[in-house]
Amino acid sequence: MTxxxxxxxxxxxxxxxxxxxxxxxxxxSHPQGGLEFDYYRRLALAAxxxxxxxxxxxxxxxxxxxxxxxxxxxxxxxxxxxxPITLLSALATHTSHxxxxxxxxxxxxxxxxxxxxFSSLDFLSNGRAGWNxxxxxxDAEAKNFNLERQAPHADRYxxxxxxxxxxxxxxxxWEDDAFQFDKDSGRFFDPEKLHILNHQGEHFQVRGPLxxxxxxxxxxxxxQAGSSPDGKDFAAHWAEVVFTVQQNLEAxxxxxxxxxxxxxxxxxxxxxLKVLPxxxxxxxxxxxxxxxxxxxxxxxxxxxxxxxxxxYQLGMVDLTGHDLDGPLPEMPAIEGSTGxxxxxxxxxxxxxxxxxELYLSIAAGRGHRFLLGTPVEIADQLEEWxxxxxxxxxxxxxxxxxxxxxxxxxLVVPELQRRGLVRTxxxxxxxxxxxxxxxxxxxx
Amino acid sequence: MTxxxxxxxxxxxxxxxxxxxxxxxxxxSHPQGGLEFDYYRRLALAAxxxxxxxxxxxxxxxxxxxxxxxxxxxxxxxxxxxxPITLLSALATHTSHxxxxxxxxxxxxxxxxxxxxFSSLDFLSNGRAGWNxxxxxxDAEAKNFNLERQAPHADRYxxxxxxxxxxxxxxxxWEDDAFQFDKDSGRFFDPEKLHILNHQGEHFQVRGPLxxxxxxxxxxxxxQAGSSPDGKDFAAHWAEVVFTVQQNLEAxxxxxxxxxxxxxxxxxxxxxLKVLPxxxxxxxxxxxxxxxxxxxxxxxxxxxxxxxxxxYQLGMVDLTGHDLDGPLPEMPAIEGSTGxxxxxxxxxxxxxxxxxELYLSIAAGRGHRFLLGTPVEIADQLEEWxxxxxxxxxxxxxxxxxxxxxxxxxLVVPELQRRGLVRTxxxxxxxxxxxxxxxxxxxx
Ligand SMILES: Cc1cc2nc3c(=O)[nH]c(=O)nc-3n(C[C@H](O)[C@H](O)[C@H](O)COP(=O)(O)O)c2cc1C
Ligand SMILES: Cc1cc2nc3c(=O)[nH]c(=O)nc-3n(C[C@H](O)[C@H](O)[C@H](O)COP(=O)(O)O)c2cc1C
Numbered sequence: 090m091t092x093x094x095x096x097x098x099x100x101x102x103x104x105x106x107x108x109x110x111x112x113x114x115x116x117x118s119h120p121q122g123g124l125e126f127d128y129y130r131r132l133a134l135a136a137x138x139x140x141x142x143x144x145x146x147x148x149x150x151x152x153x154x155x156x157x158x159x160x161x162x163x164x165x166x167x168x169x170x171x172x173p174i175t176l177l178s179a180l181a182t183h184t185s186h187x188x189x190x191x192x193x194x195x196x197x198x199x200x201x202x203x204x205x206x207f208s209s210l211d212f213l214s215n216g217r218a219g220w221n222x223x224x225x226x227x228d229a230e231a232k233n234f235n236l237e238r239q240a241p242h243a244d245r246y247x248x249x250x251x252x253x254x255x256x257x258x259x260x261x262x263w264e265d266d267a268f269q270f271d272k273d274s275g276r277f278f279d280p281e282k283l284h285i286l287n288h289q290g291e292h293f294q295v296r297g298p299l300x301x302x303x304x305x306x307x308x309x310x311x312x313q314a315g316s317s318p319d320g321k322d323f324a325a326h327w328a329e330v331v332f333t334v335q336q337n338l339e340a341x342x343x344x345x346x347x348x349x350x351x352x353x354x355x356x357x358x359x360x361x362l363k364v365l366p367x368x369x370x371x372x373x374x375x376x377x378x379x380x381x382x383x384x385x386x387x388x389x390x391x392x393x394x395x396x397x398x399x400x401y402q403l404g405m406v407d408l409t410g411h412d413l414d415g416p417l418p419e420m421p422a423i424e425g426s427t428g429x430x431x432x433x434x435x436x437x438x439x440x441x442x443x444x445x446e447l448y449l450s451i452a453a454g455r456g457h458r459f460l461l462g463t464p465v466e467i468a469d470q471l472e473e474w475x476x477x478x479x480x481x482x483x484x485x486x487x488x489x490x491x492x493x494x495x496x497x498x499x500l501v502v503p504e505l506q507r508r509g510l511v512r513t514x515x516x517x518x519x520x521x522x523x524x525x526x527x528x529x530x531x532x533x
Numbered sequence: 534m535t536x537x538x539x540x541x542x543x544x545x546x547x548x549x550x551x552x553x554x555x556x557x558x559x560x561x562s563h564p565q566g567g568l569e570f571d572y573y574r575r576l577a578l579a580a581x582x583x584x585x586x587x588x589x590x591x592x593x594x595x596x597x598x599x600x601x602x603x604x605x606x607x608x609x610x611x612x613x614x615x616x617p618i619t620l621l622s623a624l625a626t627h628t629s630h631x632x633x634x635x636x637x638x639x640x641x642x643x644x645x646x647x648x649x650x651f652s653s654l655d656f657l658s659n660g661r662a663g664w665n666x667x668x669x670x671x672d673a674e675a676k677n678f679n680l681e682r683q684a685p686h687a688d689r690y691x692x693x694x695x696x697x698x699x700x701x702x703x704x705x706x707w708e709d710d711a712f713q714f715d716k717d718s719g720r721f722f723d724p725e726k727l728h729i730l731n732h733q734g735e736h737f738q739v740r741g742p743l744x745x746x747x748x749x750x751x752x753x754x755x756x757q758a759g760s761s762p763d764g765k766d767f768a769a770h771w772a773e774v775v776f777t778v779q780q781n782l783e784a785x786x787x788x789x790x791x792x793x794x795x796x797x798x799x800x801x802x803x804x805x806l807k808v809l810p811x812x813x814x815x816x817x818x819x820x821x822x823x824x825x826x827x828x829x830x831x832x833x834x835x836x837x838x839x840x841x842x843x844x845y846q847l848g849m850v851d852l853t854g855h856d857l858d859g860p861l862p863e864m865p866a867i868e869g870s871t872g873x874x875x876x877x878x879x880x881x882x883x884x885x886x887x888x889x890e891l892y893l894s895i896a897a898g899r900g901h902r903f904l905l906g907t908p909v910e911i912a913d914q915l916e917e918w919x920x921x922x923x924x925x926x927x928x929x930x931x932x933x934x935x936x937x938x939x940x941x942x943x944l945v946v947p948e949l950q951r952r953g954l955v956r957t958x959x960x961x962x963x964x965x966x967x968x969x970x971x972x973x974x975x976x977x
Contacts, residue, residue: 113714113721120714120721124656124746126626150645152744159724166721169712169746172653178622179657182570197643201594201677209616212568213623232740233645268613270557270564275835277557277564277610280603296676300596302568302613391719 096512097475097505098363098482098524100190100332101136101144101497104167105129107489108369110398110452111389113166115489122490123170126179132491133180136187139498140512142523143188143219144180145312145332145484146173150197150230156397157409164394174206181214188520190219190312190330196245197225197234200255201295207309208260208301216305216519221312222327224249227405242424246319251292253311253327258286260308261532262298284533306521307528316344316429325351328362329526332484334432334456335366341479361526363481366474369454371461371488372496379461386488387449395448402455404430413445432456457486464500471501472510540956541919541949542774542807542926542968544634545580545588545941548611549573551933552813554842554896555833557610559933566934567614570623576935577624580631583942584956586967587632587663588624589756589776589928590617594641594674600841601853608838618650625658632964634663634756634774640689641669641678644699645739651753652704652745660749660963665756666771668693671849686868690763695736697755697771702730704752705976706742728977750965751973760788760873769795772806773970776928778876778900779810785923805970807925810918813898815905815932816940823905830932831893839892846899848874857889876900901930908944915945916954 105123106112113120122128136144156162173191181189189210193203203220211218224245225231231239239245267282286297313328315321324331331348335341349359373379392413400408404423411418417437423430433456437447453459460467474480487493505511516523549567550556557564566572580588600606617635625633633654637647647664655662668689669675675683683689711726730741757772759765768775775792779785793803817823836857844852848867855862861881867874877900881891897903904911918924931937949955960967 114716114719116716118716120716121712126657130626149744151740152742159727162727163720163722163724168721169707169744171656172649172745174619175622175650175653175657178619179626182574182623182626198646199641199678202642202646205616206619209619212615213570213619229740232738234643235738263613268565272558272560272562272564275558275833275838276607277612278607280607283603283606294676294679296595296673298596300593300613301616389719394719 097471097510098330098365099139099141099511100365100482100484101132101139101141101494102147102367102484102486103129103132103136103144103490103494104147105170105490107493108454108486109386109488110166110394111386111391112489114389115386117492118489120166123167129171129176129180130183132494133184133187135491135494135498137184139494139502140515141187142482143190143520145190145221146177146192147221148173148192148194149227150194150225151233153227153229154397154401161393161397164391165397166394174210178210178213181210181217186217186515186518186523188217188219188310188523189214190221190310192221192223194223194225194230195249195252196240197230200252200293201259201299204256204259204299205301208299208304211304211306211309212301216521218304218306219310219312219330219520221314221332222249222253223314242317243319246323248292249323250326251290254290255286255288255293255295257308258288259295259297259299260303262286263303264531264533265303265307268302303531306519307531310520310524310526321348321351324348324362325355325357330363330365330524333364333366334429335479336432336436336456336458338474338477338479341366341474342477345479363524365482365484366480367454367457367484367486368460368471369457369486369488370467370493370497370501371453372467372493372500373463374500376462376466379463382488383453383461387452390449390452392445395452396444398455399444399448399451402429402433402451408444411444414443417442417444417447429456453488454486464504467501468504468508468510471505472508475510541915541954542809543583543585543955544776544809544926544928545576545583545585545938546591546811546928546930547573547576547580547588547934547938548591549614549934551937552898552930553830553932554610554838555830555835556933558833559830561936562933564610567611573615573620573624574627576938577628577631579935579938579942581628583938583946584959585631585942586926587634587964589634589665590621590636591665592617592636592638593671594638594669595677597671597673598841598845605837605841608835609841610838618654621662622654622657625654625661630661630959630962630967632661632663632754632967633658634665634754636665636667638667638669638674639693639696640684641674644696644737645703645743648700648703648743649745652743652748655748655750655753656745660965662748662750663754663756663774663964665758665776666693666697667758686761687763690767692736693767694770695734698734699730699732699737699739701752702732703739703741703743704747706730707747708975708977709747709751712746747975750963751975754964754968754970765792765795768792768806769799769801774807774809774968777808777810778873779923780876780880780900780902782918782921782923785810785918786921789923807968809926809928810924811898811901811928811930812904812915813901813930813932814911814937814941814945815897816911816937816944817907818944820906820910823907826932827897827905831896834893834896836889839896840888842899843888843892843895846873846877846895852888855888858887861886861888861891873900897932898930908948911945912948912952912954915949916952919954
């Protein structure tokens with residue numbers, strides 16, 4: 090094993106009560122945790138104990154589902170949870186090193202509001218805010234925002250690009266030292282250091298300035314997870330952390346090379362964009378124990394829920410009427426984003442899976458890489474990808490919370506630390522410092 | 534003095550570093566407090582020590598100003614501060630009884646996002662969230678949201694009314710006991726207890742459901758401060774707490790009667806709408822000490838800032854070119870909202886004030902009632918209005934923070950408690966319980 094002088098970046102992706110589709114039904118799970126602050130506080134502290142760079146909260150602008158009716162929906166285990174920015178604002182004051190990354194959609198927000206909220210979170214956390222930029226992906230969300238269906242994929246990304254120009258422009262409304270609060274002269278700020286954005290674009294006309302000073306990190310860290318060509322170009326221009334769904338080493342290496350190359354082509358240092366594939370984890374003290382944990386969760390998957398999740402992951406493809414014990418039918422083309430559908434279909438074809446086997450096989454990580462075993466086994470697999478140029482780190486998706494996160498923090502991380510692959514103390518106090526990202530210079 | 538078996542509702546209106554226009558220039562002030570969590574934590578704890586029902590944060594969707602250029606603007610003391618919902622989310626976990634009321638505009642937000650954020654805050658605080666509903670009032674804000682100027686007053690209120698229908702509808706997406714998390718049957722919730730809103734209106738088409746359960750208070754408390762006829766009608770239908778600018782007892786009594794009558798006409802119990810006039814306070818152990826504190830702040834008012842504030846308070850009326858030591862010119866009619874302009878103009882005419890005298894006279898409370906003196910003197914004045922049917926309580930606006938809030942909590946409140954006018958212990962843990970507001974029944 091090669092010792093590297095760089096260490097892995099670790100994200101903790103923390104949907105209550107865990108990533109496995111049936112986690113909420115596990116006897117030890119606490120399904121109401123999604124709306125309990127103490128539950129999340131405990132998770133955040135576990136992530137900090139485990140030297141994670143950041144915790145990550147996904148988000149939808151509504152209940153995203155492919156279930157046909159309330160009866161089917163009622164069997165789904167996630168659905169109601171804290172709004173991420175409010176939750177992370179509260180967690181900011183109970184943690185001291187953990188990055189706090191919330192998802193928010195460029196399709197259903199205004200840039201001025203988003204710029205403010207993330208800047209405010211950056212102040213509350215003394216420089217630990219991150220924004221996972223998404224364009225959203227369902228008509229269910231569009232219907233909460235005056236639309237019958239969502240805008241076409243290309244339009245969503247066009248809006249997202251302009252959205253980023255506005256938001257980053259607003260974040261530079263004031264130079265870092267604009268506010269001197271000079272009581273004697275009566276000057277609150279130096280007028281030379283105020284910059285009015287006056288953005289006039291196709292989607293947005295935004296004057297500015299932002300009503301917050303430049304935040305501790307200069308800008309919150311930009312996170313993104315697009316995998317379409319538009320998504321990867323977006324990442325190349327804007328993202329500092331990229332989450333991605335990768336099943337096998339070669340494809341992951343190819344993605345890694347591709348997105349770093351695109352960043353370089355966009356004039357950026359490739360090192361300033363960190364690639365974090367998702368890994369679904371089941372940790373046991375022995376391999377058998379991990380396997381047992383997994384089988385217990387698998388046995389709790391309701392076929393209705395499994396099929397609904399599969400349909401959602403394939404891009405809202407309706408699978409009703411197909412034999413669960415027969416093969417996956419041909420997929421209709423979905424508009425725009427096809428990355429995840431491809432990964433899943435390929436996985437089904439390669440392994441000759443029936444529909445039931447397919448949904449069971451992704452009930453855990455929904456297409457993400459699946460790691461099950463002892464701390465040493467899991468560390469081996471993480472190290473393999475890390476040294477092979479497939480990842481700068483990983484977005485860890487525990488099967489069940491808090492147990493799965495505790496296991497990772499207390500069993501896997503020490504093993505990675507022994508190998509010099511994970512820090513033993515935080516390098517700094519801001520998310521940028523810990524990830525090794527530059528603090529962006531003010532544009533003026 | 535009549536003992537009442539009801540007690541005053543107390544709001545603490547807490548813009549850093551205090552309400553006086555020149556508070557930030559005071560030698561003891563901490564002007565950077567608007568972006569420091571510890572500063573606000575200290576304020577929230579002082580408000581809780583003082584048995585306040587709630588703390589209140591105003592908000593603008595941008596820097597609201599009537600200053601002509603950056604040079605003038607740079608002399609203004611407020612401008613950059615936390616976004617209120619994020620700040621209150623953080624404060625929620627450091628307080629246990631204080632209501633947390635954030636301002637948010639119906640003109641520059643989407644109802645789905647607002648419903649989520651306040652519901653999330655209600656969960657984080659275990660039932661202490663309130664929303665101060667505003668329609669915004671400046672073109673400066675409109676310019677941050679794709680507009681050259683704001684929509685006409687009547688249109689803003691029309692949108693606000695429909696906005697409330699959507700938001701309250703979303704808050705009733707799920708019945709209180711919808712989520713039973715039945716692990717055995719695999720039902721996360723009872724499908725009979727889900728209600729899809731399907732709102733189809735003029736401004737909004739919103740399907741729902743909200744991705745949060747019904748919150749601890751059923752609904753966050755609705756606060757409002759409109760004073761136009763549209764504003765008062767809005768209050769009568771929706772508001773549970775009304776803030777108001779009142780200078781004299783008779784007008785305050787008239788406002789109180791009017792808005793309670795309107796509530797009754799709208800089919801509500803008048804008692805379920807609490808009227809809280811704002812009171813700007815300067816507290817001293819002796820009257821002279823209070824007067825000295827006040828004069829020190831007055832001496833720090835920059836004429837440029839005074840004039841800009843006056844112009845803003847009059848509804849963006851340009852006063853340049855007028856002699857500061859001459860009378861206020863005739864006011865141009867402002868569209869829609871005229872309540873505050875009227876109060877100020879009347880005040881100037883009645884007291885024969887020059888422009889300079891006028892801005893100095895409102896540099897403290899910006900038109901709000903002005904209370905200066907000893908704890909006994911201030912308690913007398915609060916009691917007078919309270920027993921005379923002019924107020925259910927007060928929104929306290931300290932001259933300078935934290936000093937002015939500490940003085941109110943530690944000197945004025947004990948005096949009010951001796952008179953039986955303020956609680957000595959919180960009645961409950963939710964804002965509704967403390968204000969004596971019903972928890973709204975679910976609509977289905
Ligand atoms: C780890 C991970 C987390 C994601 N979280 C969200 C999310 O919270 N909300 C969302 O709308 N999309 C989320 N996505 C989806 C992506 O943001 C993106 O929309 C999707 O990968 C399709 O991208 P594309 O359209 O560029 O192919 C996530 C994707 C990944 C890999
Ligand atoms: C105590 C108080 C606080 C207020 N806070 C805000 C605020 O934070 N943001 C805002 O846009 N307007 C605020 N206002 C203004 C009112 O919400 C309202 O827009 C204004 O009184 C005009 O109402 P009208 O148009 O019905 O006359 C406040 C008013 C009062 C009395």
